[in-house]
Amino acid sequence: MAVYSMTGYATAQSGGPQAPAGSESRPVLGMEIRSVNSRFLDLTFKMSDDLRGTEPALRELLGARLKRGKVEVRAWIEGRSDSTVRAPSVTELQRLVGLQDTVQAWCPKAAPLTVAEVLSLSARQLPLPGDLNNTLLDLARTVLEGFIGAREREGKRLADMLQDHLKQLRRLAKDAQPLIPQLVAQQRQRFIDRWNEALNASAAAGGTGNTLTSEAAQERALTEATAFAIRIDVAEELTRLDSHLEEIDRLIKKGGDVGKRLDFLIQELHREANTLGSKSSSLELTRISVDMKVLIEQMREQVQNLE
Numbered sequence: 001m002a003v004y005s006m007t008g009y010a011t012a013q014s015g016g017p018q019a020p021a022g023s024e025s026r027p028v029l030g031m032e033i034r035s036v037n038s039r040f041l042d043l044t045f046k047m048s049d050d051l052r053g054t055e056p057a058l059r060e061l062l063g064a065r066l067k068r069g070k071v072e073v074r075a076w077i078e079g080r081s082d083s084t085v086r087a088p089s090v091t092e093l094q095r096l097v098g099l100q101d102t103v104q105a106w107c108p109k110a111a112p113l114t115v116a117e118v119l120s121l122s123a124r125q126l127p128l129p130g131d132l133n134n135t136l137l138d139l140a141r142t143v144l145e146g147f148i149g150a151r152e153r154e155g156k157r158l159a160d161m162l163q164d165h166l167k168q169l170r171r172l173a174k175d176a177q178p179l180i181p182q183l184v185a186q187q188r189q190r191f192i193d194r195w196n197e198a199l200n201a202s203a204a205a206g207g208t209g210n211t212l213t214s215e216a217a218q219e220r221a222l223t224e225a226t227a228f229a230i231r232i233d234v235a236e237e238l239t240r241l242d243s244h245l246e247e248i249d250r251l252i253k254k255g256g257d258v259g260k261r262l263d264f265l266i267q268e269l270h271r272e273a274n275t276l277g278s279k280s281s282s283l284e285l286t287r288i289s290v291d292m293k294v295l296i297e298q299m300r301e302q303v304q305n306l307e
Contacts, residue, residue: 001255010146
């Protein structure tokens, strides 16, 4: 199953065959769907009053295919009349005059209708040919398929980027693993050298109260090195980090509605990288921790765009 981005755009028009010359042209329906990321599915419709009645059906259609995102749907009608001005009928004029008289009875200062306003209001009363609801829903299905396709293409790009970042994080974790034993061995040798220097200095000064032998010094150094190893041990963090990377990889390959779960795993990755940095006792391990956090932050930004 594919991974889908919450960012997408698609548009289309549908108006049927052109009308014969000299007759009233058929209207053209237009629609566009665009979206950005959001925690939940947020549908917004911007349509003319003629199309407002189809909103519940459109909401159901989109809700069945989309899970998350701030989605805006625009629909409009074009070409409802030809280039010539249609003369309003007597019935239409009587209706407009009656409405004007009613308004002016309550609002005496209201300006009377102009010729342009009468023609505009008359044009709005033109009946739409065919079943408008079915036509608009058919158009919506076409636009929705294009919109989902755009989301899928963007989602694939994001998935490829996440996979690349997973490889880099695995490489950094692999680089960090041998550093801890090396640091422990170095610290143990420092403790031994320090105790030996102290013993030699004491012997050179002719001290007689010192009963600490070289073997005891080495044992003490080993104890100190063990305590140091416990403090800086990051094996647990690296194991959890590897587990999170495997789960992220599995979810990306599985696809579908994985955005929220990936967002949670990214937070866990960031926590392990922070702990790795706080336990760092070398510049190399600190660099690895910083590089990890940079990659994880880039992943967080992209995961927030996934459905």
